[in-house]
Amino acid sequence: MADSHGHVNNWLLITRQHHHIPPPTTDMASSGVTMDVDHEMVHQVGSGVDDLLQLHEGAQQDQQQLDRALMAESGATVVSSAEAEASRKNIQEFLKHHCAYELLPESGKVVALDVALPVKQAFHALYEQGIPGAPLWDSSSQQFVGMLTAADFISILQRLGSNGASVFSEEELEMHTIEEWKKEKQTLFPSAIHALAYVGPDDTLAHVASELMRLDVAQLPVLHYPAHALVPELLHLACLSGILRCICRHFRHVPSSVPLFSQPIGTLPIGNWVSGIAEPGSRPLQVLRRDEPLSRALALLLEARVSALPVVDENGVFQDVYARGDITALARDSTYTRPQLNDMTVSQALQMGTAQDWQGPGPINGSRYLMCLRSDSLRYVIERLALPGVRRLICIEAGSRQVEGIITLRDVFQFLL
Secondary structure, three states, X not given: OEOOOOOEEEEEEEOOOOOOOOOOOOOOOOOOOOOOOOOOOOOOOOOHHHHHXXXXXXXXXXXXXXXXXXXXXXXXXXXXXXXXXXXXXXXXXXXXXXXXXXXXXXXXXXXXXXXXXXXXXXXXXXXXXXXXXXXXXXXXXXXXXXXXXXXXXXXXHHHHHOOOOOOOOHHHHHHOXXXXXXXXXXXXXXXXXXXXXXEOOOOEHHHHHHHHHHHOOOOEXXXXXXXXXOOOEEEEEEOHHHHHHHHHHXXXXXXXXXXXXXXXXXXXXXXXXXXXXXXXXXXXXOOEEOOOEHHXXXXXXXXXXXXXEEEEOOOOEEEEEEEHHHHHHHHOOOHHHOOXXXXXXXXXXXXXXXXXXXXXXXXXXXXXXXXXXOOOEHHHHHHHHXXXXXXXXXXXXXXXXXXXXXXXXXXXXXXXX
């Protein structure tokens, strides 16, 4: 379907079928790996105060020395607070004067799921289409009524496994429709937002970014309501990476407008870091071991409210990433019907879903993840996060490959806005 501006958008509405959707039969391959490469003092009586002050001053000196070392390694010059604020202001002004319509590709495809579709078929469809989530269409009301995401699949699996049964019932997922899950979800999570959140094509990029951050969601449907039409048009799924691509395109040829981009990420308050690097009082980065049960990984993803966790070996050396989107790999051959989540390890789950199986947009060369160093510039990080399908960078120590931190799209926008 083409609009008056020449954009072509293909709609794929997945509705309930009477026959079973066969899972893909592609052989699984090994996972790909690529290397791109407040302070408030407690008032105490006595000499303990002096000890605390000395420790605090020592920590400040260590951080200053580290910042100087990172600046020297990167070859960057320190920007003033005024320059940093000017960078943020220029970005914010750009976002205020550009709209969501600019996020639409010249030709693209959007996938919607009918609420009458069984949950099992819905997650098969997400996996086969290579997407982490999709809008929900209610044929009776002729309206979009919500989103189905990987977080829903995690909640469903945890719900099915809570009865202590030795195996998951495939029949439960075969019979359970998306509409029934939506009703159950409202009972399980009454405080959550269940109404459809969306943006319009004329909304500013600043508004789109603000809504994505406020609602803590990865995607928002871009809906257009034509005059005198009852059925809305689904134009696109807006995400932070698309907005970041717009920022990169605009400021690529005027780097002097954003001097903040030249700073090493290790000197900036951005990202989530392991203990010893994280800011005092902040929550340190959580990591997973390859031999840990998948159930813990899924629980941690929901509890920590993060989209992915680094996977390390016994020495803390980076091995892989387990993300919320990886859960849809369990729908590949109905694996969720066989073992309990406690019986499957993170390593086994990762082997089920590889970059070669992913059909949707993803990091360059089909990599499951991209990495960076603390001495890399903010521009380096932003340009890679702007790649289609990339939502995070794993920061490692160059020599040991030990995980030091993770920087997500959300971290970048929290820092810039």
